[in-house]
Amino acid sequence: xxxxxxxxxxxxxxxxxxxxxxxxxxxxxxxxxxxxxxxxxxxxxxxxxxxxxxxxxxxxxxxxxxxxxxxxxxxxxxxxxxxxxxxxxxxxxxxxxxxxxxxxxxxxxxxxxxxxxxxxxxxxxxxxxxxxxxxxxxxxxxxxxxxxxxxxxxxxxxxxxxxxxxxxxxxxxxxxxxxxxxxxxxxxxxxxxxxxxxxxxxxxxxxxxxxxxxxxxxxxxxxxxxxxxxxxxxxxxxxxxxxxxxxxxxxxxxxxxxxxxxxxxxxxxxxxxxxxxxxxxxxxxxxxxxxxxxxxxxxxxxxxxxxxxxxxxxxxxxxxxxxxx
Amino acid sequence: xxxxxxxxxxxxxxxxxxxxxxxxxxxxxxxxxxxxxxxxxxxxxxxxxxxxxxxxxxxxxxxxxxxxxxxxxxxxxxxxxxxxxxxxxxxxxxxxxxxxxxxxxxxxxxxxxxxxxxxxxxxxxxxxxxxxxxxxxxxxxxxxxxxxxxxxxxxxxxxxxxxxxxxxxxxxxxxxxxxxxxxxxxxxxxxxxxxxxxxxxxxxxxxxxxxxxxxxxxxxxxxxxxxxxxxxxxxxxxxxxxxxxxxxxxxxxxxxxxxxxxxxxxxxxxxxxxxxxxxxxxxxxxxxxxxxxxxxxxxxxxxxxxxxxxxxxxxxxxxxxxxxx
Numbered sequence: 001x002x003x004x005x006x007x008x009x010x011x012x013x014x015x016x017x018x019x020x021x022x023x024x025x026x027x028x029x030x031x032x033x034x035x036x037x038x039x040x041x042x043x044x045x046x047x048x049x050x051x052x053x054x055x056x057x058x059x060x061x062x063x064x065x066x067x068x069x070x071x072x073x074x075x076x077x078x079x080x081x082x083x084x085x086x087x088x089x090x091x092x093x094x095x096x097x098x099x100x101x102x103x104x105x106x107x108x109x110x111x112x113x114x115x116x117x118x119x120x121x122x123x124x125x126x127x128x129x130x131x132x133x134x135x136x137x138x139x140x141x142x143x144x145x146x147x148x149x150x151x152x153x154x155x156x157x158x159x160x161x162x163x164x165x166x167x168x169x170x171x172x173x174x175x176x177x178x179x180x181x182x183x184x185x186x187x188x189x190x191x192x193x194x195x196x197x198x199x200x201x202x203x204x205x206x207x208x209x210x211x212x213x214x215x216x217x218x219x220x221x222x223x224x225x226x227x228x229x230x231x232x233x234x235x236x237x238x239x240x241x242x243x244x245x246x247x248x249x250x251x252x253x254x255x256x257x258x259x260x261x262x263x264x265x266x267x268x269x270x271x272x273x274x275x276x277x278x279x280x281x282x283x284x285x286x287x288x289x290x291x292x293x294x295x296x297x298x299x300x301x302x303x304x305x306x307x308x309x310x311x312x313x314x315x316x317x318x319x320x321x322x323x324x325x
Numbered sequence: 326x327x328x329x330x331x332x333x334x335x336x337x338x339x340x341x342x343x344x345x346x347x348x349x350x351x352x353x354x355x356x357x358x359x360x361x362x363x364x365x366x367x368x369x370x371x372x373x374x375x376x377x378x379x380x381x382x383x384x385x386x387x388x389x390x391x392x393x394x395x396x397x398x399x400x401x402x403x404x405x406x407x408x409x410x411x412x413x414x415x416x417x418x419x420x421x422x423x424x425x426x427x428x429x430x431x432x433x434x435x436x437x438x439x440x441x442x443x444x445x446x447x448x449x450x451x452x453x454x455x456x457x458x459x460x461x462x463x464x465x466x467x468x469x470x471x472x473x474x475x476x477x478x479x480x481x482x483x484x485x486x487x488x489x490x491x492x493x494x495x496x497x498x499x500x501x502x503x504x505x506x507x508x509x510x511x512x513x514x515x516x517x518x519x520x521x522x523x524x525x526x527x528x529x530x531x532x533x534x535x536x537x538x539x540x541x542x543x544x545x546x547x548x549x550x551x552x553x554x555x556x557x558x559x560x561x562x563x564x565x566x567x568x569x570x571x572x573x574x575x576x577x578x579x580x581x582x583x584x585x586x587x588x589x590x591x592x593x594x595x596x597x598x599x600x601x602x603x604x605x606x607x608x609x610x611x612x613x614x615x616x617x618x619x620x621x622x623x624x625x626x627x628x629x630x631x632x633x634x635x636x637x638x639x640x641x642x643x644x645x646x647x648x649x650x
Contacts, residue, residue, distance in 0.1 A: 081622065083622075090622055091622075139487055151588070153588065153589075155480055155485055156483060156485070160481070160589060161590070162480075162589055162623065163463065163623075163626055164590055164622060165590070166620065166623050167589050167590040167623075168588065169587040169588060169620065170587075170588055172584075172620065173587060173588060174618055177500070177501065177580055185617070185618075186583070186617070186619075258499060259498035259499055260588075262495075262497045263476070263493065264485060264487055265487020265488050267488045292510070292511070293510075293511040294497075294511075295406060295494065295497065295509065297406065297408075297416075297489060297491060298487065298489065298491050301488055301489060
């Protein structure tokens with residue numbers, strides 16, 4: 001009877017992204033049995049945004065319960081600095097409305113279930129560890145190359161939250177001390193070279209170069225409207241300047257990862273996010289830079305891998321954290 | 326009776342430094358009851374060096390046993406990359422004679438006791454955690470500013486050894502990607518700005534600057550003979566260029582620490598080593614750079630502290646590891 005009871009408990013995992021809020025009902029094997037995706041973008045009042053998030057989660061939970069699933073708790077991944085033990089959102093770059101909110105407590109009141117909150121990329125890392133590309137690794141990092149660069153570090157089979165729960169911000173390691181100004185206040189952050197916005201910013205930095213002028217002309221948009229996807233499409237067609245921008249992302253990532261390899265002797269760096277579509281341009285540069293800069297043994301040890309779980313990484317990671325509660 | 330029995334067990338901790346091999350007989354409270362220091366420098370044959378180290382440890386152990394102490398085991402901290410689970414010295418910059426040696430097994434054969442080996446700065450970090458400045462912290466790093474820059478990271482009350490045991494090499498994080506060439510093969514390593522050799526190298530890099538010429542003239546030595554202590558002595562007397570070199574060390578440390586604070590959300594950075602004598606010049610620059618570059622909450626959280634244990638850090642850390650076996 002005991003076995004059946006264990007299998008009969010499910011976790012509700014959710015992932016708040018800049019565009020969508022996704023949730024999934026997850027069993028202990030990591031299968032997603034029910035799921036939903038609703039828009040999260042463009043709600044600018046704090047109360048309305050919170051209501052939207054909390055009601056979406058509550059309605060999802062009720063829907064799953066009505067389908068007969070017993071839910072142990074709710075986990076939700078949130079972009080930004082999370083003070084995990086207090087269930088507090090310190091600062092979310094995409095959702096300033098959530099800054100300084102005791103999110104966990106408020107959501108618990110709404111769903112009447114235990115709630116865990118965590119940084120979204122930390123959640124993803126835990127998902128890859130439990131159910132994805134990082135299975136079997138004890139020491140690794142998940143890096144997301146999206147609008148920004150996020151990270152989640154697992155050391156000795158434990159997710160590194162740090163003293164306040166804000167750990168993992170690999171995107172804000174300094175690569176070029178006098179480099180491009182970052183929104184975080186620093187200059188030369190990894191994020192300014194290896195994210196979608198970073199790729200575009202680097203084009204803007206070089207806008208008087210012949211190659212950059214030609215690239216913008218081919219894309220056929222005003223420079224202010226050019227996206228990293230436009231640049232990637234030209235890179236695929238062989239445009240030298242577009243390729244150079246993605247190679248620059250690889251170099252910056254390689255500099256950061258070499259340091260992490262020396263410091264933490266990781267087994268793998270697992271990469272996801274939209275910019276990683278340019279894998280074949282970025283990763284050879286990344287590897288070359290890492291091998292050049294890091295000690296040979298830990299550099300050879302560290303695998304550079306694609307993520308497994310994609311958009312479901314956050315949901316599955318938060319679900320696993322609920323099961324771990 | 327049980328209490329007495331526990332107190333009656335002792336650990337033999339040793340620390341192999343570039344100049345001296347020190348050992349101490351340590352009780353569980355971290356008191357050093359017997360100790361000795363013998364020279365370790367200038368022995369260039371591999372067999373002779375190993376014999377010297379192993380015999381010093383064996384003779385020390387016998388001396389302690391003859392004094393009536395029951396010894397649980399021997400721990401020895403070694404500078405360099407240590408593959409801990411194999412008891413293997415991969416690469417020691419100061420003792421190339423120890424490279425690729427199964428040190429632990431060889432020493433066990435000599436002393437007839439269980440042996441643990443560990444990187445010397447990792448050992449120091451564990452010593453500060455058990456008996457020194459890091460007592461009560463769960464997440465911190467010890468950094469030594471000596472001939473090189475070493476590090477030992479503790480996260481969630483565990484020393485980070487990494488997959489192979491080579492973790493902690495904070496001195497070889499890249500600060501200036503196109504900076505000074507390092508012995509490790511990389512360019513712009515922290516060590517090239519914040520170690521004793523780094524301070525001197527930076528003087529040499531600027532040897533045509535008016536301030537540098539004046540500084541070397543005041544020191545009164547050939548540039549090849551100038552040491553970081555010479556430079557420090559002039560910094561204390563107010564020489565602007567000497568002060569600038571130590572401030573540069575502070576800036577480089579601040580850049581590195583800002584990244585670590587964002588990545589690991591540490592509670593403290595505990596600093597030791599000869600170069601840290603210039604604390605009053607280095608640390609204000611370090612703090613300024615860290616506050617400027619890191620996220621505010623984790624930066625405010627992270628204390629920059631002097632170490633407690635000094636030369637005994639390695640001995641006490643290795644002793645604690647023996648007790649933890």
